[in-house]
Amino acid sequence: xxxxxxxxxxxHAVTKQVYMESLFDQFRKEEISAAYVNAPPGExxxxxxxxxxxKMQTFWLGNWVFFLALGLFFSLWIxxxxxxxxxxxxxxxxxxAHGDLDVNVPVQSKxxxxxxxxxxxxxxxxxREAEDxxxxxxxxxxxxxxxxxxxxxxxxxxxxxxxxxxxxxxxxRLHDEVIRLSLIVEDLHVLSLAEAGRLVLDCKPLDLxxxxxxxxxxxxxxxxxxxxxxxxxxxxxxxxxxADARRITQVFINLxxxxxxxxxxxxxxSVVIEDGVMDGNAAFTCASVIDTxxxxxxxxxxxxxxxxxxxxxxxxxxxGGTGLGLxxxxxxxxxxxxxxxxxxxxxxxxxFTVYLPAAK
Numbered sequence: 001x002x003x004x005x006x007x008x009x010x011x012h013a014v015t016k017q018v019y020m021e022s023l024f025d026q027f028r029k030e031e032i033s034a035a036y037v038n039a040p041p042g043e044x045x046x047x048x049x050x051x052x053x054x055k056m057q058t059f060w061l062g063n064w065v066f067f068l069a070l071g072l073f074f075s076l077w078i079x080x081x082x083x084x085x086x087x088x089x090x091x092x093x094x095x096x097a098h099g100d101l102d103v104n105v106p107v108q109s110k111x112x113x114x115x116x117x118x119x120x121x122x123x124x125x126x127x128r129e130a131e132d133x134x135x136x137x138x139x140x141x142x143x144x145x146x147x148x149x150x151x152x153x154x155x156x157x158x159x160x161x162x163x164x165x166x167x168x169x170x171x172x173r174l175h176d177e178v179i180r181l182s183l184i185v186e187d188l189h190v191l192s193l194a195e196a197g198r199l200v201l202d203c204k205p206l207d208l209x210x211x212x213x214x215x216x217x218x219x220x221x222x223x224x225x226x227x228x229x230x231x232x233x234x235x236x237x238x239x240x241x242x243a244d245a246r247r248i249t250q251v252f253i254n255l256x257x258x259x260x261x262x263x264x265x266x267x268x269x270s271v272v273i274e275d276g277v278m279d280g281n282a283a284f285t286c287a288s289v290i291d292t293x294x295x296x297x298x299x300x301x302x303x304x305x306x307x308x309x310x311x312x313x314x315x316x317x318x319x320g321g322t323g324l325g326l327x328x329x330x331x332x333x334x335x336x337x338x339x340x341x342x343x344x345x346x347x348x349x350x351x352f353t354v355y356l357p358a359a360k
Contacts, residue, residue, distance in 0.1 A: 085113040089120060101128045145184065148177035187324040191307065194331035199247075201335055205359060206245050207238040209273055212287060215249060216271050219256050227265035230256075233272045240359045241285050247332045248356075254325035255289040255352050262350075263293035276358065283358040284338065290351040296344040304342060305330035329354075 085108065092103045103124050105117045152174055159170065193199045216232045223230040252271075259269045270290045277286045296304070307327045333340050337357045344350035 085109065085117060089113075089117055092120065092124075096124060096127070101131060145181065148180045152177050184324070187328060191324060191328050191331060194328070194335055197335075199331070199335050201244040201247060203242045203244050203336070205240050206243045206248065208241050208243070208248070208285060208287060208356070209234045209237045209239040211245065211248065212252060212271055212273055215252050215256065219253070219260065223260050223269060226260055226263075227267075228260060228263055229268040230260075231268070231270050233270060235273070236275050239273055239275045239285055241356045242359050243336055243356060247335070251329040251332050251354065252287070252289065254329045255354075258325065259289055259291040259293065259350070263291045267292040267349075277355070279355060284355040285358050286353055286355055288351055288353040290349065292349040295346040295348050295350055296342070297346055298344075301342055301344065305340070 085105075088105055092105045095103050101124055104121055107114050107117050107121070155170055155174055190199070212234075213232050216230060220230055256269065256271070263269060268291070271287065272290065273285070273287045275285050277284045305326050307324060330340055333354055333356070338355045341353045341355070342350065343353075
């Protein structure tokens with residue numbers, strides 16, 4: 001805008017100078033005569049003033065009309081240039097409003113427009129990811145519910161068609177599938193509450209060391225049946241945290257169950273607790289579940305806490321659970337103000353470390 005004012009001002013000055021020169025030339029040709037030459041100097045000045053004044057009125061009127069039109073033209077042109085990114089953004093927003101999330105507006109500047117467009121592109125990317133996650137979730141829920149429902153339907157249809165006495169073993173199998181369905185639905189409900197930040201926690205001072213020792217004792221028989229050695233280590237006792245004992249128990253039961261499931265016979269599982277671990281400026285109590293199992297490929301680690309996610313082949317639906325355990329554990333720990341970190345190497349083992357804020 002400053003450049004435009006400079007250009008218009010310069011053009012006006014040059015135009016005025018040229019016009020004044022041409023005006024005096026014209027006066028010399030049209031007005032200088034014998035009568036003018038013989039007139040007194042004061043009268044000559046008045047004649048010149050009257051002539052120039054009349055001509056300049058016409059000049060100023062034409063000049064202002066011209067420069068007003070020129071300024072309007074440049075203003076419209078500049079505003080059109082400046083609003084090109086905005087028009088592109090508006091068009092993209094309209095596409096998103098009609099359900100087209102595959103939109104990406106090119107960022108061609110680093111000014112405010114560029115920042116807005118960059119933010120818009122990030123928003124559409126997150127919307128696409130959320131939509132993909134929603135579709136996967138619907139597909140996974142349908143798959144998980146279909147399996148027990150199909151088994152129940154098949155058993156019931158066979159019983160109806162044969163008309164024979166239904167043995168208790170079949171009823172027990174049906175009951176197992178009903179329990180499985182109930183667990184899936186309950187896990188989904190709890191997970192939805194945790195993701196929405198509406199999970200109610202009954203936090204009280206908890207001796208995490210004693211709680212973990214008890215959990216290890218509870219799963220020890222299952223580990224030994226699978227030919228595994230399980231141990232608990234603590235560098236200090238007691239280790240007190242503010243936590244919901246029931247939710248924290250579920251977190252470590254999920255982690256230990258996974259460790260038992262994916263550690264081959266002859267392997268070992270260690271539960272290690274440390275107090276006063278600093279991460280940034282905050283102090284945490286850390287509890288790690290370390291196994292010597294099959295490990296997890298590096299490219300799979302980022303998705304471990306997604307709903308229904310399983311590492312392919314080794315962690316398939318046939319050998320794994322519902323795929324909700326780690327997602328639930330992740331959100332339970334976040335609800336306590338902590339987080340989970342994972343370190344793993346294929347065929348070497350995996351370590352899940354739960355960070356809980358240290359009790360004040």
